[in-house]
Amino acid sequence: MRSETVTSLAQAARLRPPLAGGVRVVAIEGRSGAGTTVLADALAAETGWPVFHMDEVCSERTGPAASVELLALWVVMPLLNGADPRWRRYDRKLGRPAEWHSIPVVDGLIVEGCGCGAAEIRPYLSTLVWVDTPDGVRHQCPDAQDDAAGHAPHRATRARQEESFYAEHSPWEYADVVVDGAALRRSLRNAGE
Known part of the structure; x- marks a missing residue:
């Protein structure tokens, strides 16, 4: 699935200087259900x-603040040192860290989700994207996911954590690109038909 938005973003991202070692990091930031994963996968x-x-x-207990620390430690620092990112997945069912993963990176990496546009991460980002999606659209998305029942009890907590994070970091103010999440979904859906 291709869209003009994604093609333009890819072209622009390739032209930006690498700020995390020799790697161009594109951060796709937005509230839960905004479409950051959809955009990241398309990009x-x-x-x-x-x-x-x-x-x-x-x-769900620690929220975006702890994730930012792990992003810096497990992704940004290795890139700055010429190594590949290596992180430990958090198993929500068991409520504890699980297996380790790594990503081989050549010249670009896409990071998506709440927290990736944090103030302490921004100096290493080649491109910061804010996905702006109306609340009505955002709130429909989690209900359509396969693991909706598992996330439902944590939605209110997650929303409070996001609001606290965004009050402190306001990544949309620093975004290089603002994407309309609802329009992006429509264009990707139309491109797939």
Whole structure:
């Protein structure tokens, strides 16, 4: 699935300087259900760059603040030292860290999810994208996911954690690109038909 938005973003991202070692990091930030994963997957298909999902290291108890620390430690620092990112997945069912993963990175990496546009991460980002999606659209998305029942009890807590994070970091103010999440979904859906 291709869209003009994704193609333009991929072209622009390739032209930005690498700020995390020799790697161009594109951060796709937005509230839960905004479409950051949809955009990250489409951009990965367009660029061939791997994706790191903030949700993989985030627990419902700790929220975005702890994930930012892990992003810095497990993704940014290795890139700055010429190594590949290596992180430990958080198993939500068991409520504890699980197996280790690594991503081979050549010249670009896409990071998506709440927290990736944090103030302490921004100096290493080649491109910061804010996905702006109306609340009505965002709230429909989690209900459509396969693991909706498992996330339902944590939604209110997650929303409070996000609001606290966004009050402190306001990544949309620093975004290089703002994407309309609802329009992006429509264009990707139309491209897939």
